[in-house]
Amino acid sequence: KYSTGVLKSVDGGITWTITGLKWKETDGLFGYKLLMHPSDFDILLVAAKDGIYYTDDAAKTWSKVLSTNYVYDIEFMPNNPLVAYAGVSGGKFYKSTNSGVSWTLKYDNPNPLADRVGIAVTPDNSSEVFMMIGNMNDVNQVDSSYTFNGIYYSDSTGETGSWVRRASGLPNVFIGDGSKLIGRQQRYDHSLAVSPLDSKKLVAGGISIWRSDDSGSNLIYINPDVQNYHVDIHELVYAPSGNILYAATDGGVYKSLNNGDTWVSLNNNFPITQYYRISVSNSSSIEILGGSQDNGTHFGNSSSSTFELAFGADGTDNAISKSHPAFMYVSRDDGTFLRSTTGGFPFQIFCSESILESQGILV
Numbered sequence: 001k002y003s004t005g006v007l008k009s010v011d012g013g014i015t016w017t018i019t020g021l022k023w024k025e026t027d028g029l030f031g032y033k034l035l036m037h038p039s040d041f042d043i044l045l046v047a048a049k050d051g052i053y054y055t056d057d058a059a060k061t062w063s064k065v066l067s068t069n070y071v072y073d074i075e076f077m078p079n080n081p082l083v084a085y086a087g088v089s090g091g092k093f094y095k096s097t098n099s100g101v102s103w104t105l106k107y108d109n110p111n112p113l114a115d116r117v118g119i120a121v122t123p124d125n126s127s128e129v130f131m132m133i134g135n136m137n138d139v140n141q142v143d144s145s146y147t148f149n150g151i152y153y154s155d156s157t158g159e160t161g162s163w164v165r166r167a168s169g170l171p172n173v174f175i176g177d178g179s180k181l182i183g184r185q186q187r188y189d190h191s192l193a194v195s196p197l198d199s200k201k202l203v204a205g206g207i208s209i210w211r212s213d214d215s216g217s218n219l220i221y222i223n224p225d226v227q228n229y230h231v232d233i234h235e236l237v238y239a240p241s242g243n244i245l246y247a248a249t250d251g252g253v254y255k256s257l258n259n260g261d262t263w264v265s266l267n268n269n270f271p272i273t274q275y276y277r278i279s280v281s282n283s284s285s286i287e288i289l290g291g292s293q294d295n296g297t298h299f300g301n302s303s304s305s306t307f308e309l310a311f312g313a314d315g316t317d318n319a320i321s322k323s324h325p326a327f328m329y330v331s332r333d334d335g336t337f338l339r340s341t342t343g344g345f346p347f348q349i350f351c352s353e354s355i356l357e358s359q360g361i362l363v
Contacts, residue, residue: 003030006046008059019059021046035074037099038081045084045100047071052086054100066094066103072116072190074100077157078123085158087117091133091149095158106160107152109133114149116187120202122194129158130194130216132204134174134186147186148172151204151216166216174206177221189232195259197242203260205233209247211260222260229254229263232294250294277317283325287343291315297330299344310347311338 005022009015023029029049037043046053052066052074070089076099077083086094091109096102113135120130133149150168171178174186191205202212208231209222224231230251237246245256252267274293281287286302289310297315300307314333321327326343338347349355 001025001030002028003048006031006034006044006059006062019062020055021053021059021062032070032072033074035076038076040081040099043099045074047074047086052100052103065101068092070116073119075119075121078121078126080126083157085119085121085129087119087131089116090114091117093117093119093129093131093158093163106158107131107163109149111135111149113137116190118190118192120192120194122199123196124194124199125155127155127157128194128199129154130192130202131163132173132190132192134190136186147174148206151192151202151212151219153216167212167219171210171219171221172206173204173208173210173219176207177223178208178210178219185232189234191233191236193236193238193245195242196238196240201259203236203245205236205247207231207233209233209236209260227260227262228265230295276315279318279320279328281320281325282322287320287325287328289318289320289328289330291318291330291332297332299328308344310340310344 002025003023006019007016008019031046031048033047035045042058043056044059049070051064051068052071053062054065055062068088071086073087075085082097082099084096084100086103088094091111091114092105093107094103095106114133115136116134118132122128131152133152135147135149137147148169150165152163152165154162156162174189185207189206193203195201200213200215202216204210204219208224210219211222212219229247230249232250233247235248243257245260247254252265254263255266256263273295275290276293277291279289288301289297289299291297292315294314296312297310297318298307299310311330311332316331316333318330326341328340328344329337330347331337335353336349337351339350340347
């Protein structure tokens with residue numbers, strides 16, 4: 001769960017050694033981003049749970065240059081690496097003018113629920129900075145809180161007073177198709193990128209991918225079921241040429257050649273799906289259920305090389321009846337249970353949070 005610090009390889013990743021930034025598991029620390037100076041490769045910055053760390057001797061020694069809770073993102077200003085930016089918990093934006101040696105708070109979001117911050121910059125206009133801020137869920141005012149705080153824009157390298165909020169509230173980029181008010185993914189899925197060729201072209205990732213062609217004022221939904229990519233977007237990166245966009249997701253890495261209109265998988269059928277639980281039938285066909293991390297529950301049999309998706313999201317526990325193998329049960333991580341009485345399809349919900357609440361069992 002926690003990080004061991006920063007590791008270093010000098011042989012292309014074949015072997016690794018620990019650097020001067022070394023943590024014990026009992027420290028309870030982890031990093032969100034490791035950033036290398038674009039021209040002085042001895043300088044690196046780490047955005048971590050407890051602040052920002054800096055090295056100028058290729059990771060031999062480190063200094064904590066900003067002590068604060070949860071630094072989520074850091075970026076150098078394009079074409080001027082003396083300037084660096086940091087997104088900090090609470091909707092805060094920090095700026096450095098000496099390549100990360102010292103930092104100054106330039107923006108503090110007024111919403112008390114403001115939480116994770118993502119930052120995006122572009123060489124198309126190096127003075128522009130974009131922020132995406134997510135809010136914590138408000139347990140006391142569930143119906144009135146939006147977890148999508150907004151996308152913010154500065155045309156003056158993030159200086160105080162230069163920030164303008166653009167898209168906000170709805171569509172909520174942190175939940176599915178954006179139609180709901182409340183999403184719980186704002187810390188888990190949070191990514192933002194701007195085209196290096198056109199600063200008006202912006203992509204944002206939550207559960208799904210959203211695109212803006214007007215610098216973040218309006219967001220267009222990129223449907224994963226239509227445009228062919230896996231949900232839960234942890235990173236969006238444009239290639240330096242600006243012609244290719246990559247997405248790192250819970251289902252692998254995907255590539256787009258048309259700014260997100262369509263995607264192709266780069267996973268090459270790697271057998272890397274993480275299964276939580278599997279069940280095997282007593283029947284002669286040896287039917288199998290497998291619940292996987294964020295890749296749903298799969299159904300098949302031992303004679304088949306392919307499995308079908310029984311149900312999406314995080315597939316957790318499952319079972320096949322020993323006495324009646326046509327009865328199958330699957331579940332997901334939010335406590336929803338589904339049942340099939342026909343040996344696989346369809347699976348129908350018979351227990352969920354809303355069902356238990358309606359019966360007065362869960363209050």
